[in-house]
Amino acid sequence: MAKIETVGIIGFNVMGAAIGLNAATCGYKVIYKELNDELVKAMYDRWVKGALEKRVAKGKMTQDDMDKVCGLITGTADYKDLADCDLIIEAAVEKMDLKIQIFKDLDKVVRPDTILASNTSTFLIEKLMEGISNPARTAGLHYFFPANINRLVEVIRQKETSDETFEALMAFSEKNRKVPIKVNDFPGFAINPVFISSYMVLNNFYGDTYNAATLDEISKQALGVRYGIMWVLNGSGLGTAYHAAASMNEYLADSDVGYPPVPEPLKVQFESGKGWDLEDGPVLDDAAALTVVKEDLLGTIFTICTHLIEKDVVSQKDLELGVKTALAWPNGPFAMMNEMGMEEAARLVKQVVEKGLFKMPKTFAGGVPAAWEV
Template sequence: MIWRNIMKDVKTVGIIGFGVMGAAIGLNAAANGYRVVYKELNDDLVKSMYDKFVLKALGKRVQQGKMTQADMDKICGAIKGTTTYKELAACDLIIEAAIEKMDLKIKIFGELSDACPNDTIIVSNTSTFLIEKLMEKVANPGRTAGLHYFFPANVNRLVEVIRQKNTSDDTYNALMTFSRQNKKVPITVKDFPGFAINPIFISSYLVLNSFFGDKYNGATLESISQEALGVKYGIMWVQNGSGLGTAYHAGCSMVEYLAKSDIGFPPVPEQLKKMFEGNKLWDLEGPVLQDKADRSVVIDGLLGSIFSISTHLVENGVVSVKDLELGVCTALAWPKGPFTLMNQMGMNEVAKRVKKAVDAGYFKMPKKFASGDLKPWDL
């Protein structure tokens, strides 16, 4: 069957899964004038999630003077919960934010396809799974895409709009418009494992974690990442915030997708696995190694990894230089994106660090550096 997609005027948004991420997405939409209907598994969850993530969260903002009672009442009135797919049929856009289990997500999308009109836009907020695979049971795949928010979704401004091969122009344009009207910064990304930003961040912490040991403690690696990237909060701190279980599983997923590809990917270090299995966080207190030579070894490995994967992403048409630069600075709060870092370092020096990353087995050699092309990036 040939489906015709017409650009939707999104007014009502459905959310599948109203946990931390789904609730933040819903609050962001409601605060920007959209009606929101969220689905949970049972009536108890519908009530408890609303009480926790809507009433309590907004009530705290009112108490702190960050929101008026009138604004809270308006947002609360725009959000309602349900236990059935039937009540999502009136939604113009449905965002899946369930737990990261592929079989569950595929089942959800099949049920949504059966319950909703054929022009309802259906998207996933998955962090790593390929959108085309998730949507295999959806009729009219032109109305499907990825809409990847970053934690916390009501604060972090970046959204990756992921076009799988079937995504129509009208669906893509509607999602870009929706993102902007939610005061987000959308970037365009091709369907690819982890999309654009996660491959950079995940490979960064896998490389950094691999140095953890007697010489490099958590505080030292945090300090080194702060120095290398010019950030206030380093990579070790961010991992602790997201949880080492999340970091470990995301790393395993990316390795499974890319390690044996023509791109490659750093292995998951045993150090991260042990911390996760021990239910620990990185200890960021303690003495910080100051020896410049020892710190440079880690900085070179970290930057070589970032430069390699960033180049691969552009060469594979996953994302443009401009959007990747914007995305990294927005989502990760790095003051400089990977291509600015490369241009400022000088491409001869960059090539040395890329070679070190390749020699270490982190990545395959990007075509740009394999050909000896040392022209600066066009920003």
């Protein structure tokens, strides 16, 4: 198996910094790459030194441990300084052309066996790695926000990814105290298709009948979560949410999976520059109206999850684990279906398919399937 000791991180931003800091804390040597020396210093002071000093001040880390971690981290503005890295994780902004160029630039300076991985959340790994020499050493390594807290990592295989590369990334993730799941290359991978379609369907109801507070409460009740979907969107940013929705719709709407339309309310709210106002009035007290939204939300989750299994994007076990770990839902989608009964689950799937949100999964095409083995 490929040995990983030195890790390069492209993009010294919130996500990149957290990924690198996590690796350094677990004993890896880390080299951050940014556009210029001034940015390298500013980001180091903010995301490494500043973040670790807060941990020391709170008693979560000793000064000696901080000094050890800082000693493992350096920064550079020159790709050539990444020549000796065993693994490089790209965590640049979500622009496909930029990411493709980054990998082409890396390919010129790193060893032929250096593993090249992208932390993209929606782009196909195969597309990003086109033209890279020795594509067997390329893969996706998708961390979830916030990367210093969220334990899930999707280890993504594209068609060319070798067993050695995949196994090295699974071992690297585990050594970083993460929960890795195996995912085959697919738009959005495994977890994002579930979460993005969930908020798209929910956001589409926003308007005269349903305020943001009501929609947030419906998601809390439907999923048994402490923090609702609208609250989570405010934390991750509506710009990110809107662009991810548009990207997923473009990828899948006309496929044999299907995907919901981009919600106009999400677009309008994003363009306003404000998050959802979760104090925007009382929560609706109309059981029938609340049920309409809850059924579409659950039907959406059940349908996309079934498609992901049928497409061999992810195993049922890993999808169940991934949803519970990344999204903090107490039950995964398959346990939820079993709990409510497959007849009711089939009714909800049929309902969202008839509304044109998805195509019918084969599992449900013949009527009510047997309960899932969870």
